[in-house]
Amino acid sequence: MKxxxxxxxxxxxxxATEKENLISFLQSDDELELNLSKVTEMDTAGLQVLILLKNEAxxxxxxxxxxxxxxxxxxxLEMANMTASFGDQVILT
Structure with missing residues (x-):
């Protein structure tokens, strides 16, 4: 797993830049993990990138x-009512 x-x-x-980087990352292995712990700000454009990446995967x-x-x-994710949509475990602290 990468x-x-x-x-x-x-x-x-x-x-736009992250999308290109993440599409390249998607091509690097068959099982991938994206750590989002250091994302300091996110808007709906960022959400669209995450949705696109899941769909491409x-x-x-x-x-x-x-x-x-x-x-x-x-x-x-909560604002868009998508917390469970990606199928990933979300741990609330």
Whole structure:
């Protein structure tokens, strides 16, 4: 399993760059884990990137887990009523 971490913002200002980086990451293995613990800010553009990545993983028959959700990530997931949508375990602290 290959792991990657996102640090900093996942917002409209960084979404395009992160999307390209994450698509490359998606091609690196069949089982992947994306650590979201260091995401300091996230908006709906960041959420769209996470949705796209999950969909691409399914389309290519890869396993992708989102882990260690930071507070900003959890806030957007809750606001969009998508906390359980990705199928990943979310631990609230």
């Amino acid at each position: 792991t990657r971490e996102i640090e900093g913002e996942l917002t409209i200002y960084t979404a 399914r389309r290519h028959q890869k396993t992708l887990h989102y882990v260690m959700h930071s507070k900003p990530v959890l806030e957007i």
